[in-house]
Amino acid sequence: MCSCFVRLLVHVSNTALSLRDLIVDGAWNLSGLYTMLPSSIVEALLSLSPSLDAHLLDAWVWSPNRAGVYTAATAYQWLLQQRGLVVTGGDWQWLWKIRASEKVRVLIWFILHDALQVNSVRFRCHLAASPQCSRCSHPVEDVLHCLRDCLHSHEIWLHLQAFGWPQFNVSEVVTWIQSQVRGPHSTLFVSALWGLWRCWNERVLGEAKWTLHYTYSWIWNEEKEYDQYLAKSQERILGPLQIDRWKPPASAFVSLTIDGAYDHTQRRMGMGGVVRDQHGVWQFGFCAGMLEGDPLAAELSALRLQECASMFMDIHLLLARQWDIRLRHISREANGPADCLTGYGASQQCAFTYFDNPSDIVVPLLSQDVLTL
Numbered sequence: 366m367c368s369c370f371v372r373l374l375v376h377v378s379n380t381a382l383s384l385r386d387l388i389v390d391g392a393w394n395l396s397g398l399y400t401m402l403p404s405s406i407v408e409a410l411l412s413l414s415p416s417l418d419a420h421l422l423d424a425w426v427w428s429p430n431r432a433g434v435y436t437a438a439t440a441y442q443w444l445l446q447q448r449g450l451v452v453t454g455g456d457w458q459w460l461w462k463i464r465a466s467e468k469v470r471v472l473i474w475f476i477l478h479d480a481l482q483v484n485s486v487r488f489r490c491h492l493a494a495s496p497q498c499s500r501c502s503h504p505v506e507d508v509l510h511c512l513r514d515c516l517h518s519h520e521i522w523l524h525l526q527a528f529g530w531p532q533f534n535v536s537e538v539v540t541w542i543q544s545q546v547r548g549p550h551s552t553l554f555v556s557a558l559w560g561l562w563r564c565w566n567e568r569v570l571g572e573a574k575w576t577l578h579y580t581y582s583w584i585w586n587e588e589k590e591y592d593q594y595l596a597k598s599q600e601r602i603l604g605p606l607q608i609d610r611w612k613p614p615a616s617a618f619v620s621l622t623i624d625g626a627y628d629h630t631q632r633r634m635g636m637g638g639v640v641r642d643q644h645g646v647w648q649f650g651f652c653a654g655m656l657e658g659d660p661l662a663a664e665l666s667a668l669r670l671q672e673c674a675s676m677f678m679d680i681h682l683l684l685a686r687q688w689d690i691r692l693r694h695i696s697r698e699a700n701g702p703a704d705c706l707t708g709y710g711a712s713q714q715c716a717f718t719y720f721d722n723p724s725d726i727v728v729p730l731l732s733q734d735v736l737t738l
C-alpha cells in the first residue's frame with residue numbers, strides 16, 4: 366500500500382487483526398485499531414476504496430510479484446527500484462544450465478558482470494594501486510588479459526591447442542565465454558578457466574606459486590574428475606544405462622507395435638506396424654507412405670492405417686471396445702521391425718501395403734527380438 370519505511374509498534378490487541386476486521390460494508394472502520402498509525406498512513410488508507418471478496422480468506426500478498434508470492438528475485442528488483450536503480454536484467458538462464466559445476470558458474474557470473482577481481486576491477490574499487498598486470502606489466506589487466514592473453518595463461522591455452530577452437534580468439538569477453546561453454550571443448554574450457562583463475566589467485570594473492578607445468582597438470586586432472594562427476598550425475602538422474610527390448614504379450618494376447626516418421630527434407634510421412642503373438646511369431650504387418658504431414662500426424666496415422674485393413678475403425682472406437690488393451694510407449698531400440706517398415710513405407714510412397722508374411726528387411730530384426738526374450 367505504501368512504499369515508505371515506517372517502523373511501528375503494534376498494539377498487543379491488534380496482533381491478530383486482519384483487513385476484514387477493519388473494513389465494514391466497503392468502507393474503512395479504524396475504530397478497532399489501537400495501534401497508533403501516523404496520520405500520513407491513515408490518510409493513505411482512507412483514500413483507498415477497499416473491496417473484499419467474501420469467498421477469499423485474508424492472506425499475505427507480495428505485490429511486486431504478479432502471482433502475489435514472495436521470491437528473492439522480485440524482492441531484489443523491488444529493492445533496486447526503491448533506490449532508483451534501473452533493472453537492466455539480462456537473460457542469464459543459459460548460464461545456470463551450462464555443463465559446469467556451481468563454482469565455475471559463479472565464476473562466469475562474476476566475469477559477465479564485470480565483477481571478477483582482476484587488477485582493473487580492483488583498481489576501480491580502490492583495492493589496487495594500479496590496473497597493471499602484476500605478472501607481465503601489461504597496462505591493463507582485464508578479464509581477457511588475465512585468463513587468456515597474459516603470457517602465463519596464453520602458454521596454457523597454447524598447450525591445450527585452444528587457439529584453433531571456434532571463436533576462441535574473439536575480443537569480446539561475453540562472446541568468448543558463451544561460444545566456448547557451448548562449443549565442442551566446453552569441459553576442458555571450464556576446467557582451464559577455473560584452473561587459470563586459481564593459478565592467478567595463488568601467484569598474485571597467495572603464497573603458493575603455481576608453475577606452468579603444475580597448472581597444466583591440474584587442469585587435465587580437473588577435467589578428468591569433472592567428466593566422471595558429470596557421468597555419475599547423469600546416471601543418478603537417468604539411472605544406469607539400460608537397453609530397451611521388445612517384450613512379448615501375455616498368453617492369448619497379441620502385441621501391436623507401430624511407428625510413424627516424418628522426413629522434413631523430403632516432406633514425406635511414413636507409417637508402419639507389426640502384430641506378433643506371445644512367442645514373437647509374425648501375425649501380419651503393414652506400411653504406408655504419404656506426402657506432406659508432420660511427425661505427430663505420422664504417429665497417429667500409423668494407428669489409423671489399420672482401418673484400411675478392415676481391422677480397426679477409429680482410434681477412439683478401438684480403445685472403447687470391450688477388450689483388454691494396454692498402451693505403452695517404447696523406445697526405438699525396442700521397436701525395430703515397425704521402425705523398419707515405417708522407413709520402407711516412406712521410401713516407397715506406397716498408399717498401403719499389407720504383409721501376410723514378414724518381408725526380408727524385417728526378418729533379422731524379428732529374430733533379434735526373439736533371441737533377446
Ligand SMILES: [Zn+2]
Pocket residue numbers: 498499500501502503506510514515516
Ligand atoms: Zn599479464
